[in-house]
């Protein structure tokens with residue numbers, strides 16, 4: 511199942527810079543592992559913001575919840591999820 515996920519990061523201004531850098535580094539490694547596995551299919555920065563638009567390819571809602579809630583930045587993000595299905599006019603056979 512494909513999901514459109516938008517994440518907006520809101521780190522508390524009081525968080526020490528070293529702690530923020532550590533969480534971001536752990537987040538990067540985890541997200542890259544998921545991208546390589548094919549579960550996190552697309553990751554785009556929304557220009558001018560600390561938000562991303564992502565496409566996840568997972569088994570079901572439960573797997574999406576598990577992956578997203580394990581993100582190190584999860585406690586500091588607003589997240590919205592939209593389920594996707596194939597558009598009948600799409601010319602991309604593999605939905606890439």
Ligand SMILES: O=C(O)C[C@H]1C=CC(=O)O1
Nearest residue numbers: 519537538541560561562
């Ligand atoms: O920067 C972000 O958008 C938040 C998050 C998503 C991937 C990652 O490395 O950090």
